Amino acid sequence: MIYIHATGIHNTIPTSGQPDLRAELKAMGADNRRSDHFMRLAVIGAHKAADGHELPAETAVYMTSGQGNTAVFNRICSALRIEKNLPKPVDFINLLSNSTGFYIASHLGLAGRNIFLTHHHFPVQMTLLTAQNDITQGLQQTILAGGVDEWQTRPQLARKLMGIEETTVLGEGSNWLLLSPERENALAVLEVEKRCINEEELTLRLRAESKHHDITIAFAPKITKSQAARFMNQYPSFKRHNYEAACAYYETLAFYALNSFIAAHKKGRLLHIDCGTNGYMLMTVEIIP
Amino acid sequence: MDELIKELKIKLIDTLNLMDVTPDDIDENAQFVGGELGIDSIDVLEMVVMIEKDYQVTINNKEIGEKVFSTLTALAGYISENSSRFSS
Numbered sequence: 001m002i003y004i005h006a007t008g009i010h011n012t013i014p015t016s017g018q019p020d021l022r023a024e025l026k027a028m029g030a031d032n033r034r035s036d037h038f039m040r041l042a043v044i045g046a047h048k049a050a051d052g053h054e055l056p057a058e059t060a061v062y063m064t065s066g067q068g069n070t071a072v073f074n075r076i077c078s079a080l081r082i083e084k085n086l087p088k089p090v091d092f093i094n095l096l097s098n099s100t101g102f103y104i105a106s107h108l109g110l111a112g113r114n115i116f117l118t119h120h121h122f123p124v125q126m127t128l129l130t131a132q133n134d135i136t137q138g139l140q141q142t143i144l145a146g147g148v149d150e151w152q153t154r155p156q157l158a159r160k161l162m163g164i165e166e167t168t169v170l171g172e173g174s175n176w177l178l179l180s181p182e183r184e185n186a187l188a189v190l191e192v193e194k195r196c197i198n199e200e201e202l203t204l205r206l207r208a209e210s211k212h213h214d215i216t217i218a219f220a221p222k223i224t225k226s227q228a229a230r231f232m233n234q235y236p237s238f239k240r241h242n243y244e245a246a247c248a249y250y251e252t253l254a255f256y257a258l259n260s261f262i263a264a265h266k267k268g269r270l271l272h273i274d275c276g277t278n279g280y281m282l283m284t285v286e287i288i289p
Numbered sequence: 290m291d292e293l294i295k296e297l298k299i300k301l302i303d304t305l306n307l308m309d310v311t312p313d314d315i316d317e318n319a320q321f322v323g324g325e326l327g328i329d330s331i332d333v334l335e336m337v338v339m340i341e342k343d344y345q346v347t348i349n350n351k352e353i354g355e356k357v358f359s360t361l362t363a364l365a366g367y368i369s370e371n372s373s374r375f376s377s
Contacts (some may be wrong), residue, residue, distance in 0.1 A: 033307065033308050089334040
């Protein structure tokens with residue numbers, strides 16, 4: 001169990017290519033001629049979570065992404081394989097996942113642990129689980145944890161790689177949480193389930209949750225509409241967090257689901273349900289009134 | 290040579306993504322690395338790759354590099370001496 005002290009939400013549904021973020025970044029005093037769209041996106045979200053907070057220099061940055069910095073990866077592949085040229089050195093540097101973390105840390109003046117985590121099914125849950133473990137064990141006192149995914153410039157290919165329907169609208173987002181073991185001044189409590197659970201365990205868990213008041217459920221995009229409807233019918237006292245109405249698909253949407261719930265509620269408890277090949281993964285957020 | 294310097298100024302801005310800098314802002318005789326433009330070693334690496342790609346001129350040792358990247362004029366001089374594009 002760890003505490004959420006701030007949220008940073010940057011969530012957009014681009015209509016014609018990746019939006020230009022430079023003006024916004026410039027206003028934050030964070031424009032950097034070597035950063036690219038993915039990095040700008042990351043810095044904007046992290047800045048929003050850190051804004052108004054005096055972060056200790058040893059604050060850690062734990063970042064994840066479903067797709068990563070695909071634009072720079074595509075440019076490097078194109079230079080090497082198609083143009084048969086050397087890639088631009090800055091592109092090569094920026095290809096390292098942690099370069100983005102470096103730009104965030106530089107902008108916020110942080111010198112703590114800086115890691116980029118990735119996971120095939122649960123990038124958000126695994127990042128928050130790592131943060132939860134490190135805070136619980138006293139290894140970290142403050143962690144800025146976030147998920148970043150840019151709008152894909154080759155949407156059809158991206159949909160195929162992500163295993164989603166051809167009609168799914170793609171979005172982009174950079175959503176961050178400021179985490180610590182301190183309850184004082186916290187917005188909410190976060191708990192990430194340590195393992196995947198099966199259908200039976202999920203039923204028991206939902207039954208137990210139904211004894212609480214003011215329960216809201218958020219379903220990850222992998223939960224089908226019929227599954228979601230079935231859960232909601234079984235537990236009519238649960239409300240649904242319809243975060244999907246304000247966003248399009250990207251792989252770290254779970255961060256947006258949690259952040260948008262905290263931003264919109266002064267009390268209540270959110271249960272986020274995701275699924276993978278090994279079962280269901282749960283996260284709960286309880287607002288501190 | 291003047292044309293090449295003009296061309297290099299545009300390529301410099303484009304390659305290094307120098308924000309809010311115009312070709313007129315660049316003094317071709319000013320110190321290139323560590324000068325007002327904020328050019329550093331990573332930028333020099335970018336320029337080496339660009340020069341090899343666009344002019345087929347290789348800068349592959351430190352001594353030549355230090356001489357060539359002292360000013361934009363020196364860079365233009367080295368390219369015009371070594372590129373087949375200017376060898377007629």
